[in-house]
Every structure is written in structure tokens, then in C-alpha cells.
Amino acid sequence: MVMQMERIKKLIIEKIQKSNLDIKVVIKEDVISSTNQLLLESTANYEPLDKTIYISMKKIKEMLSTIEDNEKVAYIDCLIAHELGHASDVEVERSWNEFKKTKETWRNLVYYIVLKRTSYDNTITNEIYDAEVLKQLYGVYVTMKTINLELESRAGELGRNFSDHPTMYEKFNENNRLTYLRIYKVFEEILNII
Numbered sequence: 001m002v003m004q005m006e007r008i009k010k011l012i013i014e015k016i017q018k019s020n021l022d023i024k025v026v027i028k029e030d031v032i033s034s035t036n037q038l039l040l041e042s043t044a045n046y047e048p049l050d051k052t053i054y055i056s057m058k059k060i061k062e063m064l065s066t067i068e069d070n071e072k073v074a075y076i077d078c079l080i081a082h083e084l085g086h087a088s089d090v091e092v093e094r095s096w097n098e099f100k101k102t103k104e105t106w107r108n109l110v111y112y113i114v115l116k117r118t119s120y121d122n123t124i125t126n127e128i129y130d131a132e133v134l135k136q137l138y139g140v141y142v143t144m145k146t147i148n149l150e151l152e153s154r155a156g157e158l159g160r161n162f163s164d165h166p167t168m169y170e171k172f173n174e175n176n177r178l179t180y181l182r183i184y185k186v187f188e189e190i191l192n193i194i
């Protein structure tokens, strides 16, 4: 059974309205490009700046195709409950800004190292300085991972208040955590080869 898109959208909107949180929802047919935070395309994302939950129908369709028919409604419930967890987190804006700043620093340092190594003046590379930058990069990685996992863990806990499917909700959060850990493994690999 393929769930009708209109039914899915209705479920999402009703769930968010029922929360009584002062937030908006934007349902996109394709990916959530502007709010995509790491390496994966997000299925749903809470953006504290405009207090909006962004949803990608493309990703929801992909996810639902991997889920048993009798669990599809519960999956959507868990997904939104988790985002409501982010939205009801009083620390979310501060953590999110900190995370974005750290991610930007990570990116700049990686660019710096890669560009420096491939530039014409490669011959004058100062190895001591390079080691300093790498040390800095490792620190940034640890900070970024810590902020991100704390954000996710708080959302997981707070989202329980909105979840109608407690058992599946715990599984959902565990999978979410594992996905982030896999992403950070890739970051670690980058650190190892750089």
C-alpha cells in the first residue's frame, strides 16, 4: 500500500497543530537544501531562526518505502515528535548557532589545508604550522560532534512528550543517533587522511 501524499501531509500538519507550540511547518516536495546540516539529505529539520519545521516529501517517500505498511503512520508520528522535541528545547537556538559556527570553522580549516597543499608555494609549507592547524581541526571536530549529539539527545528526550508510539519512538531515536555517529565516522576518516 502506498500512502497517499495528501494523507501524509495532513498527518504532519495535525500533529504539529496538536502540539500547541508556536511554530510553522514548510513541506517541500524535494530536498531541504538550505537547512541540510551535514552530509545527508534531511527528512525533517527544525530551524530555530524562523521557528519552522522543514519537511522533505521526497525523503519521506524514500523512508516509507523501507517501512512495513502497518508501521508507516507510526513512523511519521515519531519523525514529527522528534522535531517537536527540537522545537521545545529551550537551548536549541544557542546550540544550533554554536553548531553552525563550528561547522563553518571546520570547513574553512579543511579548505585552508587542502588549498595550501595544492598551491604553487607548496614548497614553503611549514610543517610545524600544519600540525598546529590539524590540532585545531581535531578540536573543532570534537566540539562539533559533541554539540550535535547533545542537540539530538535533548530532542530525543523532549520528543517523548509528543510521541504516540513510545516503543517505536525509542527505536527511531536510536537509529537517528546511529546515523549521526556514522556521519562523524566519515569526518574522522577525513581527519585521518588529511
Ligand SMILES: [Zn+2]
Residues within 6 Å of the ligand: 082, 086, 151, 152, 155
Ligand atoms: Zn534531530
